[in-house]
Amino acid sequence: MGVTLKDVAERAGVSRSAVSRTFTEGASVSARTRAKVEKAARDLGYSPNALASSLTTGRTKLIGLVSNNFHNPIFLEVFDLFTRGLQERGLRPLLVNLSNETDPANSVRMLRQYSVDGVIVASSTLPPSFAEAFRDAGVPVVHSFGRYTTSPHVHVVGIDNIACGRMAAQALVARGHRRVAFLGGPQSATSTQDRERGFLEAMALHPEITVSVTHASAYSFDAGRAEMQRLLQGRPAEAYFCGDDVLSIGALSAIQEAGLRVPEDIGIIGLNDMAMARWQNIDLTTIRQPLAEIIEASIDLVVATIERPERHPETRLFPCRVIERGTLRQI
Amino acid sequence: MGVTLKDVAERAGVSRSAVSRTFTEGASVSARTRAKVEKAARDLGYSPNALASSLTTGRTKLIGLVSNNFHNPIFLEVFDLFTRGLQERGLRPLLVNLSNETDPANSVRMLRQYSVDGVIVASSTLPPSFAEAFRDAGVPVVHSFGRYTTSPHVHVVGIDNIACGRMAAQALVARGHRRVAFLGGPQSATSTQDRERGFLEAMALHPEITVSVTHASAYSFDAGRAEMQRLLQGRPAEAYFCGDDVLSIGALSAIQEAGLRVPEDIGIIGLNDMAMARWQNIDLTTIRQPLAEIIEASIDLVVATIERPERHPETRLFPCRVIERGTLRQI
DNA sequence: ACCTGTATTGCAACCGGTTGCAAAAAACCG
DNA sequence: CGGTTTTTTGCAACCGGTTGCAATACAGGT
Numbered sequence: 001m002g003v004t005l006k007d008v009a010e011r012a013g014v015s016r017s018a019v020s021r022t023f024t025e026g027a028s029v030s031a032r033t034r035a036k037v038e039k040a041a042r043d044l045g046y047s048p049n050a051l052a053s054s055l056t057t058g059r060t061k062l063i064g065l066v067s068n069n070f071h072n073p074i075f076l077e078v079f080d081l082f083t084r085g086l087q088e089r090g091l092r093p094l095l096v097n098l099s100n101e102t103d104p105a106n107s108v109r110m111l112r113q114y115s116v117d118g119v120i121v122a123s124s125t126l127p128p129s130f131a132e133a134f135r136d137a138g139v140p141v142v143h144s145f146g147r148y149t150t151s152p153h154v155h156v157v158g159i160d161n162i163a164c165g166r167m168a169a170q171a172l173v174a175r176g177h178r179r180v181a182f183l184g185g186p187q188s189a190t191s192t193q194d195r196e197r198g199f200l201e202a203m204a205l206h207p208e209i210t211v212s213v214t215h216a217s218a219y220s221f222d223a224g225r226a227e228m229q230r231l232l233q234g235r236p237a238e239a240y241f242c243g244d245d246v247l248s249i250g251a252l253s254a255i256q257e258a259g260l261r262v263p264e265d266i267g268i269i270g271l272n273d274m275a276m277a278r279w280q281n282i283d284l285t286t287i288r289q290p291l292a293e294i295i296e297a298s299i300d301l302v303v304a305t306i307e308r309p310e311r312h313p314e315t316r317l318f319p320c321r322v323i324e325r326g327t328l329r330q331i
Numbered sequence: 332m333g334v335t336l337k338d339v340a341e342r343a344g345v346s347r348s349a350v351s352r353t354f355t356e357g358a359s360v361s362a363r364t365r366a367k368v369e370k371a372a373r374d375l376g377y378s379p380n381a382l383a384s385s386l387t388t389g390r391t392k393l394i395g396l397v398s399n400n401f402h403n404p405i406f407l408e409v410f411d412l413f414t415r416g417l418q419e420r421g422l423r424p425l426l427v428n429l430s431n432e433t434d435p436a437n438s439v440r441m442l443r444q445y446s447v448d449g450v451i452v453a454s455s456t457l458p459p460s461f462a463e464a465f466r467d468a469g470v471p472v473v474h475s476f477g478r479y480t481t482s483p484h485v486h487v488v489g490i491d492n493i494a495c496g497r498m499a500a501q502a503l504v505a506r507g508h509r510r511v512a513f514l515g516g517p518q519s520a521t522s523t524q525d526r527e528r529g530f531l532e533a534m535a536l537h538p539e540i541t542v543s544v545t546h547a548s549a550y551s552f553d554a555g556r557a558e559m560q561r562l563l564q565g566r567p568a569e570a571y572f573c574g575d576d577v578l579s580i581g582a583l584s585a586i587q588e589a590g591l592r593v594p595e596d597i598g599i600i601g602l603n604d605m606a607m608a609r610w611q612n613i614d615l616t617t618i619r620q621p622l623a624e625i626i627e628a629s630i631d632l633v634v635a636t637i638e639r640p641e642r643h644p645e646t647r648l649f650p651c652r653v654i655e656r657g658t659l660r661q662i
Numbered sequence: 663a664c665c666t667g668t669a670t671t672g673c674a675a676c677c678g679g680t681t682g683c684a685a686a687a688a689a690c691c692g
Numbered sequence: 693c694g695g696t697t698t699t700t701t702g703c704a705a706c707c708g709g710t711t712g713c714a715a716t717a718c719a720g721g722t
Contacts, residue, residue, distance in 0.1 A: 002678085004677090004678055004679085005678060005679060006678080006679095014701085014702090015701065015702045015703080016678090016679080016680095016702090017680080017681080017701070017702060017703080018700090018701065018702080019679095020678095020679065020680060020681085021680090021681095021700095021701090023679095024680080024681095027680095027681095028699065028700060028701090029700075029701090030688090030699075030700060030701090033700080033701080047440050047443060047444055048444065048678085048679075049444065049446060049677095049678055049679065050444040050445050050446075051382045051385060051386065051391065051445060051446055051678085051679090052386055052677075052678035052679040052680090052707090053678080053679050053680065053707095054382060054679090054707090055382065055383055055386070055677095055678080055679070055680085055706090055707040055708065055709090056678095056679065056680040056681075056706070056707045057679090057680070057707090058707085060382065062425075062445075065426070070407060070410065070411035070414070071407070071411070071606075073404055073407060073606075073607075075407060076401060076402070076404060076406060076407040076410075079401065079407075079410065079426070079428075080401035080402070080428060080430070083401070083426050083427070083428035084428050084430065087427075087428060092425055092426075092441075092445065093425070093426045094393075094423055094424070094425055094426075095396070095410070095414050095423075095424045095425075095426045096414070096418075097410075097411060097414035097415050097418060099411070099415065109378050110423075112378060113378055113379065113380065113381040114381050114382060114393075114423065115380060115381075115382055221606070221607075221610055225611065249610065249612070250610075252612060253610060253611045253612035256612055257611060257612075275402075275404075275552075276404075276607065279552050279580065279581075279584060280556065280584045280588060281580070281583060281584035281587055281588075281612075281613075282612075333708085335707090335708055335709085336708060336709060337708080337709095345671085345672090346671065346672045346673080347672090347708090347709080347710095348671070348672060348673080348710080348711080349670090349671065349672080350709095351708095351709065351710055351711085352670090352671090352710090352711095354709095355710080355711095358710095358711095359669065359670060359671085360669095360670075360671090361669075361670055361671085361718095364670080364671080379708085379709075380707095380708055380709065382708085382709090383677090383707075383708035383709040383710090384677095384708080384709050384710070385677090385709090386676090386677040386678060386679090386707095386708080386709070386710085387676070387677045387708095387709065387710040387711075388677090388709090388710070389677085
């Protein structure tokens, strides 16, 4: 089945080293030898075994792409951008699905067995310790959509969730709402913790406004809908900042089912700006997270860390902005 | 950084073979040696290099997962199921994003360089020739969501799109509609070609019913919405079978925006039953594609082919069924 | 204790490449 | 043209494992 270096060398009448060299960037080969080798390789349909060469070069060009968010529609966009971005740089994503797993040990072991050059942890719900386990194992790692800390142990790329919370608060304040609320994702998610904190911080400047906070059990449609249904049993707020878009859409659904109007009776602002938020029959006002930039930066950072592993941990946060659509009344 | 076999052997005071054997299933090692080796390995934090061993065993446990559907929400579910299913069997998905690429040559070369044990092409829009390119290169391959042919050159797992077309037709007929239509995806997609064929075939038995056919430019919300807007300029049909769910939701949006009621003025039936179809504010009547079974079977089949490469190409089709929701009037 | 059959072990070659080094070839130069 | 410098080449060792084979250890039977 497999055509090897040796086969090509024999056919071209040169040494194995010569063949190896024609296929390695910047090695010393004469034009004549190269031509002979290339012809032989073409005839035989040879292409070098990346895994075998990784053994000596120490580089596999494999990047572990680890996530536990296989249910949030935004992650389809995330995977699309990551896979394309990695491919453009000649890197290959080895996908790891971490649903209902929180112990990093298995993933670390597995990805080390495959000698990945680096790892990208793409998750807004995993704790920082997860990515740190990779760093501790000596694997270059970037936590995308992770939490910013002042003394990071690991590269983080994402958004300033606290600032987003503030931004949402300001959007509601600017519209003159007097009773507002945060409908968060699971309390264990760092993203929800930070968004809540920013929201409350900004609201603290407006003591005349009533603020309340509740949490859905997951970043999911069903959880958002269930939580909003619960809220509608009592006296709901005038406007809600929801933990993310999919939660927002669940809440939206509950509100419409209850026969209330959006944004007249209840306003909603989400966070992410996933594809469905743009759908005209959803038309969700939301805070856009600049996915493409975050992912671009994550890849840059993991590549840079592979090249200089001693590199100091760094945090890169990207600014978000409100996308005005139909679920929050206009100013 | 890396602890190797040799390090463990030295520490345990045994040969390298002994270490290798304790880590290979079914090899001959005495309990005493095994204990010594395991202790040494634990002390050193050793875990075997999967790539190095693949060199001699010829197995990498890497499976290429190739797709060009990174925009259809159903594929998030698909990736979730594939990655989990593969992981459960100790296989690792190497993800390849084929957006706007139609030439298999690059993917074939790349996946061969990484010596993947097998490939799963997960796409309802790629031509059969794509998967065949892998088979021609001697790589075990399964085409998931592919087209059934009577003399397959490659394993295919999916649904009978022609039967689905008929099923949709019957659903519309049963509801007494007299003017129906198929709003397909891109004409180049084999799935659309087959659904259309089945739909028309079944409708041919009802000459009293008027049938028309149009195509959206992609399986996407925007394309579905645009096409329905165009249709609404003229005299629309009473009910539409849409090429897939995301197209249906686009069409739904256009209908609602035009101030028409669903299902009273226009009925819609989709295909896939993706997560959003269940969302109560969408509530799409659709034909469910049994994703989990399809993916399970795809993995089984690729594994079986890896074990017996000479295995005859096989087609496995799974039955679909109508999921009644709110976009088609009840019988 | 001795013989035989089975289990365990280490040696050495191999998987498909890469690379330091020294020899050979080519290019340069007066 | 001979001497020197620079390029190109092949040899052989190595990357981190696996495996056939022969040697050794052990167990069972009498």
